[in-house]
Amino acid sequence: MLSCATLDTVYALRRNELRQMIKYIHSQAGKQVNVGQQLFLSVLNVITNMLWGGTVKGDERAGVGAEFRKVITEITGFLGMPNLSDFYPGLARFDLQGIQKKSKVLAQRFDAIFEKMIEQRRLNDIRSESKDFLQFLLQLKGQGDARTPLTMTHIKALLMDMVVGGSDTTSNTVEFALAEMMNKPEVLRKVQEEVDRVVGKNRVVEESDIPNLPYLYAVMKEQLRLHPALPLLVPHCPSETCIVGGYTIPKGARVFINVWAIHRDPSIWENPSDFRPERFIDSKWDYSGNDFNYFPFGSGRRICAGTAMAERMFMFSLASLVHSFDWKTADGDNIDLAEKFGIVLKKKTPLVAIPTPRLSDASLYT
Numbered sequence: 001m002l003s004c005a006t007l008d009t010v011y012a013l014r015r016n017e018l019r020q021m022i023k024y025i026h027s028q029a030g031k032q033v034n035v036g037q038q039l040f041l042s043v044l045n046v047i048t049n050m051l052w053g054g055t056v057k058g059d060e061r062a063g064v065g066a067e068f069r070k071v072i073t074e075i076t077g078f079l080g081m082p083n084l085s086d087f088y089p090g091l092a093r094f095d096l097q098g099i100q101k102k103s104k105v106l107a108q109r110f111d112a113i114f115e116k117m118i119e120q121r122r123l124n125d126i127r128s129e130s131k132d133f134l135q136f137l138l139q140l141k142g143q144g145d146a147r148t149p150l151t152m153t154h155i156k157a158l159l160m161d162m163v164v165g166g167s168d169t170t171s172n173t174v175e176f177a178l179a180e181m182m183n184k185p186e187v188l189r190k191v192q193e194e195v196d197r198v199v200g201k202n203r204v205v206e207e208s209d210i211p212n213l214p215y216l217y218a219v220m221k222e223q224l225r226l227h228p229a230l231p232l233l234v235p236h237c238p239s240e241t242c243i244v245g246g247y248t249i250p251k252g253a254r255v256f257i258n259v260w261a262i263h264r265d266p267s268i269w270e271n272p273s274d275f276r277p278e279r280f281i282d283s284k285w286d287y288s289g290n291d292f293n294y295f296p297f298g299s300g301r302r303i304c305a306g307t308a309m310a311e312r313m314f315m316f317s318l319a320s321l322v323h324s325f326d327w328k329t330a331d332g333d334n335i336d337l338a339e340k341f342g343i344v345l346k347k348k349t350p351l352v353a354i355p356t357p358r359l360s361d362a363s364l365y366t
C-alpha cells in the first residue's frame with residue numbers, strides 16, 4: 001500500500017485533500033489559522049481514505065475524523081509518558097499513575113472505530129475488486145494461510161500502526177518546518193522563489209513538481225534533523241541477547257535510540273541548533289537508514305514503512321502552503337520554536353498564523 005507505485009495510483013486522493021485544505025485556508029485569509037490542525041486533518045483523511053476508501057462518507061466521515069484526532073493525541077501522549085512501572089517493575093501491578101488503565105480505555109475506543117469500519121466492509125461483498133487496504137487484508141484473512149495466520153487483531157493492529165504512525169508525525173513535521181521558515185524569512189523567500197520559478201503563478205503545485213524543488217527538499221531534511229518527529233524512534237526489543245558496540249543488550253530489554261541527540265551532536269554537525277537547509281544541498285546525507293549519524297526514519301528491518309508517503313505529503317503540502325500564501329503572525333513577533341517531547345515530538349505551542357493569498361487568480365483556490 002505504501003510503495004511508490006501504489007502511491008502514484010492514489011495521487012488524486014492526496015490532491016483532493018490538499019486542495020480542500022487550501023480552499024479552506026483561503027476562506028480564512030486575513031484571519032488566524034491553526035495550521036497544524038488543518039494539516040492533521042488532511043493527512044488523516046488521506047491515510048484513512050487509503051485504508052478503507054469510500055466506506056465512510058459525508059457527515060459520518062467527518063465525525064470519525066474528529067474522533068480519531070482526539071484518540072490519537074491522547075494515545076501518543078500516554079506512549080511518551082514516563083511510567084514508574086518501567087523503572088520499578090515490582091510496582092507495575094499497582095499501576096500507580098493509572099497509565100495502564102487509561103490506555104486500555106483508549107485502546108477500546110480505537111477498537112470500536114475499527115470494528116465499525118470492518119463490520120461495514122463485511123456487509124459489502126468482500127470479494128469485490130477494490131484497491132483499499134482493509135479490503136486487501138480481509139481477503140488475505142479469508143484465504144487462511146496456516147504459516148502466517150492473519151487474525152482480526154492483526155488487522156486492527158496494522159490499521160492502528162498506519163493511522164497513529166502516519167498522521168501526527170507528518171503533520172507536525174510540516175507545521176514545524178513552516179514555523180522555522182517564518183522565523184528565517186530568507187529561507188522562506190528562497191523556497192517561494194524556487195516554487196515560483198518551477199510552478200509560476202498561473203497554476204497550482206502538482207506532485208510532479210516535487211523533483212524540481214531541491215531547496216525545499218533540503219528544508220525537509222533539515223527539519224527532520226533538527227526536530228525528528230519520533231525523537232527516540234520507536235522502542236526496540238531484541239529477541240536474543242546481543243552485543244552492540246561492546247555493550248550487552250539482554251533479551252527483552254527495551255531500547256530507545258536518541259536520534260534527536262545524535263542529530264545535534266556538534267562533532268558531526270556544524271552549529272547543530274541552527275536551522276540551515278544549505279547543509280543538505282549537494283550533501284552525502286540521505287535518510288535511507290544506512291548512516292547512523294542521520295536517520296530520522298529509523299534503520300533496518302523496522303525502518304519507517306511510510307517514508308515515501310511522508311516525503312510526498314511533506315513536499316506537496318509545504319510547497320502548496322508557501323506558493324498559495326504569504327504567512328505572518330498576528331503581532332509580527334518571532335514564533336516560539338520550543339519543542340514538546342513525547343513519543344512524538346511537536347511544537348509546544350501550535351502554529352497559529354495569518355495567510356495572505358499570493359496567487360493572482362482567485363479561481364486557483366477553488
Ligand code: HEM
Pocket residue numbers: 002047161162163165166167169170173228229230233234235296297298299300301302303304305306307309310
Ligand atoms: C515525517 C513523517 C514520518 C516520520 C519522521 C516517521 C518516522 C518513523 C520512525 C522513526 C519509525 C521507527 C523506525 C525504527 O524504530 O527504526 C517509523 C515506523 C513506522 N512508520 Fe513512520 N514516520 C513518518 C510517517 C509515516 C507515514 C506517513 C506512515 C504511513 C502512513 C508511517 C508508517 C510507519 C509504520 C507502519 C511504522 C512501523 C514499521 C515497523 O515497525 O515495521 N510513517 N516511522
